[in-house]
Amino acid sequence: MLSFLEERRNGCKKPELLVRAEVTRRAFCLELSKGRDVQRIHQSGINTLDIDPTEGKYLLSGGSMGVIAVFDIETVPAAKEVTCEAVCTVGRSNKHVHKRSVETVQWYPHDTGMFTSSSTDCLLKVWDTNALVPAETFTMDKPIYCHDMSPIATKHCLIGVASQSSHISLCDLKTGSPTHILKGHRAAVMCVKWSPKQEFLLASGSQDNKLMLWDIRKAKGCLMALDQHNGEAVGHSSTAVRTAHSGHVNGLCFTEDGLRLLSYGTDDRLRLWDVVTGKNTLVNFGKVTNDGRKNVKLAVSSGAVPDAAFVPNTADVAVFDVQNGELVYDLKGHYSNVNCCTFHPLFQEVYSGGNDSNILLWEPDEGRVVDRGEEKQVKQKKGRTFYGQTMTATEDTWSSDEDG
Amino acid sequence: MLLKRGRNKLRMLSTEGATTTDRGVNCCGCESLPTLASEILVKAMKRSRVPDVFSNRKKVRVTGTAHNWEESSISPSEVASETKAALLYLRSLVNVQVFEDRIPPIVFKQQVYSIVKCKTAADKQINDLREKKEIKLFRLGKESDTFAIVFTDDYREHVRRTMADGPAKERFLDTVLEKTSDVSLDKKTMTDLGFKDEEITQLLHGGVLNVRDVGSWWIAIPGAGIFMKCFNKGRDSILRSIRKSKYQKILQQELEDRKLRAVQKLGIQYHIHDIIGAELVTRLDTTSGTMLRLDQ
Numbered sequence: 001m002l003s004f005l006e007e008r009r010n011g012c013k014k015p016e017l018l019v020r021a022e023v024t025r026r027a028f029c030l031e032l033s034k035g036r037d038v039q040r041i042h043q044s045g046i047n048t049l050d051i052d053p054t055e056g057k058y059l060l061s062g063g064s065m066g067v068i069a070v071f072d073i074e075t076v077p078a079a080k081e082v083t084c085e086a087v088c089t090v091g092r093s094n095k096h097v098h099k100r101s102v103e104t105v106q107w108y109p110h111d112t113g114m115f116t117s118s119s120t121d122c123l124l125k126v127w128d129t130n131a132l133v134p135a136e137t138f139t140m141d142k143p144i145y146c147h148d149m150s151p152i153a154t155k156h157c158l159i160g161v162a163s164q165s166s167h168i169s170l171c172d173l174k175t176g177s178p179t180h181i182l183k184g185h186r187a188a189v190m191c192v193k194w195s196p197k198q199e200f201l202l203a204s205g206s207q208d209n210k211l212m213l214w215d216i217r218k219a220k221g222c223l224m225a226l227d228q229h230n231g232e233a234v235g236h237s238s239t240a241v242r243t244a245h246s247g248h249v250n251g252l253c254f255t256e257d258g259l260r261l262l263s264y265g266t267d268d269r270l271r272l273w274d275v276v277t278g279k280n281t282l283v284n285f286g287k288v289t290n291d292g293r294k295n296v297k298l299a300v301s302s303g304a305v306p307d308a309a310f311v312p313n314t315a316d317v318a319v320f321d322v323q324n325g326e327l328v329y330d331l332k333g334h335y336s337n338v339n340c341c342t343f344h345p346l347f348q349e350v351y352s353g354g355n356d357s358n359i360l361l362w363e364p365d366e367g368r369v370v371d372r373g374e375e376k377q378v379k380q381k382k383g384r385t386f387y388g389q390t391m392t393a394t395e396d397t398w399s400s401d402e403d404g
Numbered sequence: 405m406l407l408k409r410g411r412n413k414l415r416m417l418s419t420e421g422a423t424t425t426d427r428g429v430n431c432c433g434c435e436s437l438p439t440l441a442s443e444i445l446v447k448a449m450k451r452s453r454v455p456d457v458f459s460n461r462k463k464v465r466v467t468g469t470a471h472n473w474e475e476s477s478i479s480p481s482e483v484a485s486e487t488k489a490a491l492l493y494l495r496s497l498v499n500v501q502v503f504e505d506r507i508p509p510i511v512f513k514q515q516v517y518s519i520v521k522c523k524t525a526a527d528k529q530i531n532d533l534r535e536k537k538e539i540k541l542f543r544l545g546k547e548s549d550t551f552a553i554v555f556t557d558d559y560r561e562h563v564r565r566t567m568a569d570g571p572a573k574e575r576f577l578d579t580v581l582e583k584t585s586d587v588s589l590d591k592k593t594m595t596d597l598g599f600k601d602e603e604i605t606q607l608l609h610g611g612v613l614n615v616r617d618v619g620s621w622w623i624a625i626p627g628a629g630i631f632m633k634c635f636n637k638g639r640d641s642i643l644r645s646i647r648k649s650k651y652q653k654i655l656q657q658e659l660e661d662r663k664l665r666a667v668q669k670l671g672i673q674y675h676i677h678d679i680i681g682a683e684l685v686t687r688l689d690t691t692s693g694t695m696l697r698l699d700q
Contacts (some may be wrong), residue, residue: 001458022458028454195688212423219491234585246548282531283522306455321455325524 024304026348026364028319032333035080037350038359041069041089048297049342050115052107056346058087060115061353062102067091068117070129071359073344073351084361088132096134098123103144103295109151116159116192120146124161124171138171138178146295150194158216159201162189168204169191170216178315182214188192190250195275197258200246203275205249208211210242211315213278224278226263228271243309245269248292255322256302256345262309262322266292270311270324283325285383289314297340299350312338317349317352333360445699487529491539491553497674498642503634505626508562511552513541515674515679535586538637543587550682554625556581566626567610570604576612580623589613590620635670635678641666642675643684645696653697656687 004021007013025041042063048058057074068090075082090097098119108114120143126136144166149159157173158180168189170180185207195201201223202214212222227242244266255263260281261273270285288311290296297302299310306323310331317331317338334354341352350362485494492512498509513530520526530553532606533539540559544552554562560581579597580589594604604621607613611626625631641664646654660672667675676696679685685696 003459004458025454025457087586282524284527286517286523287699324522326522 027301029360032361045355062105064101118147153199161193211244250295253298270361298342507557515677518680656694
């Protein structure tokens, strides 16, 4: 790294290269945070997490009992022993709480005064964060699996809603009612995602094994349905048309530049698609186990080259190199299935939530060792003084220090 | 001074959970060292997988004096790529004599993944070889993405040997083998290539085409049935023997020493490459050798 800095000083390398190199290095060497964790509020599994895009200060989480909690995650990253506390929660006692499990929560892209949550009780609620009261409620006729709002849209305020019915509703925040319906899928739609670079492009994956790209301005139908074989007649029958996976499409994530789309299916495969042409880039990620009952939230790093994809894989989060499909390593820490993970773009941290009601924080490994020694001694002085020195279970009291 | 530093480091590695007093004794006041050897090992493994962003790792460069390309008789493009070398090795594992020459040497695409580390690079090279018509891919097996690979020369010889003579056969060998690299054919392509219905029936009888759907066919290997039966039996018997072991894991050496009858025809190495590449087992390196662990 020192030679890199020297070259930057000379002008041989651009400063942006240093940023990119360091972000990539940090994105690829994550480990469970030694000093920081998130307060445990949820009593049941956590289905969804979202970090606010404006400042990266608050973490929104939704659980399977309908509970929504907001955590303050703003700390200096190298701080010792900090627990991120919950700022506010919509608990079971709140009048407006969801009756069933919350499947997706998302901050309003432009400020943290508002957030949206959707649940399998067929309701999409738009909450006012300060009052914790829903400002608007959209009622669908079937349980909602996922919803998404475009992060860059200026010409529209539409929320795409993926539910058990085979069409995607677009709900307008300005008017307060569903305005569009996108028809094309034949079975329940499991996931929906707006492109981060084009405000009218929407991708949706469903239980009929198809992944469709939509331009919402086009009246007739979808732009294209992505084909995993790229047109080659390799599927089971010649009439099996253009499926993206050989199983349900469970999770979707665009890369930060909006040029590629990562999709996760119950055929245990991850596929990387080129958004412009709609072709399968044929990057082979190997077998990634997928339970498949509900929407799984993937995350892709931003600012790193090559990008790292964080994919929940039963009880671990698998980190893949997006360019060549290599499994770099697994993040092991959860006791049960992981449902969602989200990437903090400013600090290159990953928050993951699972069925064990824990939100785990994964930080880049700086080789730092948390020295708990002094703190423990200080604590002892304040309290009881008759315990002289801490004894660890494996220490023996008969060997002397001089022997090897 | 050096000796003393070394001794301190060793001691810290051997005791678990060193207390404050131990950590405090450190020469030069440097930062605390990791307490366990395994922690160091894990960090080293992680460091090797992180992409080399600061160009720290020296790339091994082969100097020009190693091989003089202008004077040698082989051109650089003829040197086999990693995947082709893997395919040639796997092909050598198949002993066609055991099957009384009824099959050509068949290799599975997933076996290449257990030899070549990067799956995407292996896929790309297999596709390149396919475009150059050096190998041919066939769909064999239960899952929708198991592909069998046969070298084009072997396949052509095999078809010549096993199929009954006829105009359809020659036309098939000329057009389908040389021109197209598809896995399946449909009615339109067949008529374009000049095949009449009776000729298609002849090809079906000869075993070169398999029915896929109304009006479309898989290109197949005649006589592949006996191979598939033997292969499936061998694979199931290996997986069963791993499943029966305690903790569902077994040392590769021990697996090779176990004489399973169903595995003798194709050979244990062939099956091991197959189950590793199909990700039915994971290969781990341990101090006693390679271990294969069954995935759930």
